[in-house]
Amino acid sequence: xxxxxxxxxxxxxxxxxxxxxxxxxxxxxxxxxxxxxxxxxxxxxxxxxxxxxxxxxxxxxxxxxxxxxxxxxxxxxxxxxxxxxxxxxxxxxxxxxxxxxxxxxxxxxxxxxxxxxxxxxxxxxxxxxxxxxxxxxxxxxxxxxxxxxxxxxxxxxxxxxxxxxxxxxxxxxxxxxxxxxxxxxxxxxxxxxxxxxxxxxxxxxxxxxxxxxxxxxxxxxxxxxxxxxxxxxxxxxxxxxxxxxxxxxxxxxxxxxxxxxxxxxxxxxxxxxxxxxxxxxxxxxxxxxxxxxxxxxxxxxxxxxxxxxxxxxxxxxxxxxxxxxxxxxxxxxxxxxxxxxxxxxxxxxxxxxxxxxxxxxxxxxxxxxxxxxxxxxxxxxxxxxxxxxxxxxxxxxxxxxxxxxxxxxxxxxxxxxxxxxxxxxxxxxxxxxxxxxxxxxxxxxxxxxxxxxxxxxxxxxxxxxxxxxxxxxxxxxxxxxxxxxxxxxxxxxxxxxxxxxxxxxxxxxxxxxxxxxxxxxxxxxxxxxxxxxxxxxxxxxxxxxxxxxxxxxxxxxxxxxxxxxxxxxxxxxxxxxxxxxxxxxxxxxxxxxxxxxxxxxxxxxxxxxxxxxxxxxxxxxxxxxxxxxxxxxxxxxxxxxxxxxxxxxxxxxxxxxxxxxxxxxxxxxxxxxxxxxxxxxxxxxxxxxxxxxxxxxxxxxxxx
Ligand code: BGC
Numbered sequence: 001x002x003x004x005x006x007x008x009x010x011x012x013x014x015x016x017x018x019x020x021x022x023x024x025x026x027x028x029x030x031x032x033x034x035x036x037x038x039x040x041x042x043x044x045x046x047x048x049x050x051x052x053x054x055x056x057x058x059x060x061x062x063x064x065x066x067x068x069x070x071x072x073x074x075x076x077x078x079x080x081x082x083x084x085x086x087x088x089x090x091x092x093x094x095x096x097x098x099x100x101x102x103x104x105x106x107x108x109x110x111x112x113x114x115x116x117x118x119x120x121x122x123x124x125x126x127x128x129x130x131x132x133x134x135x136x137x138x139x140x141x142x143x144x145x146x147x148x149x150x151x152x153x154x155x156x157x158x159x160x161x162x163x164x165x166x167x168x169x170x171x172x173x174x175x176x177x178x179x180x181x182x183x184x185x186x187x188x189x190x191x192x193x194x195x196x197x198x199x200x201x202x203x204x205x206x207x208x209x210x211x212x213x214x215x216x217x218x219x220x221x222x223x224x225x226x227x228x229x230x231x232x233x234x235x236x237x238x239x240x241x242x243x244x245x246x247x248x249x250x251x252x253x254x255x256x257x258x259x260x261x262x263x264x265x266x267x268x269x270x271x272x273x274x275x276x277x278x279x280x281x282x283x284x285x286x287x288x289x290x291x292x293x294x295x296x297x298x299x300x301x302x303x304x305x306x307x308x309x310x311x312x313x314x315x316x317x318x319x320x321x322x323x324x325x326x327x328x329x330x331x332x333x334x335x336x337x338x339x340x341x342x343x344x345x346x347x348x349x350x351x352x353x354x355x356x357x358x359x360x361x362x363x364x365x366x367x368x369x370x371x372x373x374x375x376x377x378x379x380x381x382x383x384x385x386x387x388x389x390x391x392x393x394x395x396x397x398x399x400x401x402x403x404x405x406x407x408x409x410x411x412x413x414x415x416x417x418x419x420x421x422x423x424x425x426x427x428x429x430x431x432x433x434x435x436x437x438x439x440x441x442x443x444x445x446x447x448x449x450x451x452x453x454x455x456x457x458x459x460x461x462x463x464x465x466x467x468x469x470x471x472x473x474x475x476x477x478x479x480x481x482x483x484x485x486x487x488x489x490x491x492x493x494x495x496x497x498x499x500x501x502x503x504x505x506x507x508x509x510x511x512x513x514x515x516x517x518x519x520x521x522x523x524x525x526x527x528x529x530x531x532x533x534x535x536x537x538x539x540x541x542x543x544x545x546x547x548x549x550x551x552x553x554x555x556x557x558x559x560x561x562x563x564x565x566x567x568x569x570x571x572x573x574x575x576x577x578x579x580x581x582x583x584x585x586x587x588x589x590x591x592x593x594x595x596x597x598x599x600x601x602x603x604x605x606x607x608x609x610x611x612x613x614x615x616x617x618x619x620x621x622x623x624x625x626x627x628x629x630x631x632x633x634x635x636x637x638x639x640x641x642x643x644x645x646x647x648x649x650x651x652x653x654x655x656x657x658x659x660x661x662x663x664x665x666x667x668x669x670x671x672x673x674x675x676x677x678x679x680x681x682x683x684x685x686x687x688x689x690x691x692x693x694x695x696x697x698x699x700x701x702x703x704x
Pocket of ligand 1: 042
């Protein structure tokens with residue numbers, strides 16, 4: 001397309017028309033000038049292409065597609081190359097379906113466990129969120145399909161999401177809430193960025209020239225187009241001047257007329273309109289020039305891939321010793337710490353037993369809990385995918401010919417209610433579950449959050465699991481010393497039961513995509529080795545969370561008063577115990593990270609760096625076991641003495657390293673200035689203090 005020529009031949013009305021959609025998912029075409037319409041679609045972890053009536057909350061059905069694990073899971077992989085492959089796979093399906101833009105990834109920060117949309121977001125840490133999403137964008141765009149990085153910015157709660165005003169101080173905004181977007185723009189130049197519904201420090205985001213133009217474009221070098229979140233436009237004329245190029249969905253012509261009127265009355269410069277039109281035409285052109293509707297989309301292959309992806313994401317939180325049921329049947333009380341039958345106190349003998357997972361072949365296993373049959377594998381709202389198939393753990397176990405029985409355990413429909421009928425039904429399900437648990441060597445309870453507990457559009461009120469599932473875990477673990485809990489949820493939950501000695505293992509699948517059942521069975525039986533690490537801290541209780549006092553705000557005003565102390569930045573500064581720390585995850589292998597070497601380039605001394613230098617950090621990572629696996633190596637940087645109040649340490653680099661049995665590899669990271677900088681309000685810029693920094697390496701924020 002000769003974009004300049006087209007713009008020069010367009011009428012003002014045609015130009016204004018280019019700046020909003022023709023319907024829910026398409027831009028407008030201009031036949032006279034050969035400008036076609038393109039189609040966009042949600043994302044982020046698969047396609048939600050609506051052929052019929054459009055809506056943005058996933059109410060109407062979309063075409064059958066493949067649901068990959070949402071970001072709550074994929075971020076736990078710490079595997080950026082994997083995210084590029086996921087982006088490529090989604091890109092291919094977009095090409096097949098004629099979609100120019102996939103509306104994702106979503107990278108808002110997990111400020112509170114309560115955000116209803118946390119399942120779609122990556123992390124409490126902006127570096128992890130930014131790097132993982134940037135990798136996905138690269139994959140998607142390598143297939144000539146655009147990404148739409150969302151929701152820019154400060155849209156970290158669902159409560160009053162259309163009207164809230166996020167009040168965030170300058171340093172916090174730069175270090176935490178804008179940082180992931182900055183990383184993505186600089187690393188992978190997304191075709192589009194989606195501006196959010198909310199206000200930011202009093203300014204409507206869709207009208208905020210400072211944010212959409214000065215920061216995004218002038219500072220970071222964004223070259224693409226800004227699209228509104230669906231219905232985020234208030235004052236369209238102000239938005240055009242601010243740099244909001246495309247309004248979605250259609251305004252039914254109302255805002256097009258506003259633009260025309262404003263130009264005619266001299267309230268809006270035609271140059272602003274032309275710039276926005278050029279960006280819309282460039283987007284259309286980028287897709288049209290490279291579209292390949294003949295691209296094959298093999299859904300079965302992508303289903304297999306979705307299982308492999310989830311196997312790389314799931315986090316093994318606990319893996320204690322297996323208690324031999326034979327010994328128990330002989331009347332030995334292995335829970336009695338002073339029992340000396342059969343050679344020593346029970347606790348010591350317990351500890352010498354091999355871990356319960358992976359489950360050894362031939363064991364009798366009971367799957368208990370409705371999620372084993374009907375897994376919860378994605379969240380509700382605009383990202384909801386109409387999966388072409390769903391593989392439950394029960395399906396996968398049957399396919400593998402495993403000795404597995406099933407008891408429903410609880411009803412997902414009864415999660416909220418406790419009337420008399422429900423109570424008697426609950427008792428029946430519990431006694432059925434207890435029987436199944438009693439007859440099995442290992443009882444695997446499938447638990448977590450039912451669909452209605454977390455979704456786009458509203459926040460959770462607490463961090464609790466449903467009562468009927470808590471009762472189930474208690475009942476089963478009371479009867480079977482070898483209880484394993486498999487979790488399905490999009491955001492942290494309180495897990496007081498995790499300390500129970502009979503709950504030997506916890507495998508957290510988060511929301512694992514449509515093949516979650518296959519991944520669960522492969523991980524439980526050791527065909528795959530868990531290697532996910534938490535992309536967020538799991539506090540003991542909601543009240544521990546730093547945003548607890550302020551989250552949700554007063555009326556429309558939400559002050560981010562905890563500042564930069566989000567997630568582990570707070571827990572570490574306060575030296576507070578957490579249920580599971582950021583970056584934590586177990587494996588069937590055993591790893592060691594040793595031998596850090598540091599080398600600074602560009603300066604005279606090995607450990608002094610100047611402005612343009614990078615510091616190279618090398619560590620050795622060893623698999624000390626005979627089981628192949630992958631370790632997540634994390635680098636944190638701290639500045640113990642500083643003029644400003646800083647977190648103890650912050651994640652500055654990470655890599656996922658596959659290792660064969662007894663293998664050692666050297667991993668090298670390059671840290672540039674940004675790894676040492678904080679945002680200095682006085683100069684409105686990043687600033688690196690002189691002095692000493694500490695570089696930590698480890699496999700969790702608390703094992704360094
Ligand atoms: C959501 C976006 C989504 C859009 C289109 C909005 O309500 O916030 O994430 O892409 O709808 O469905």
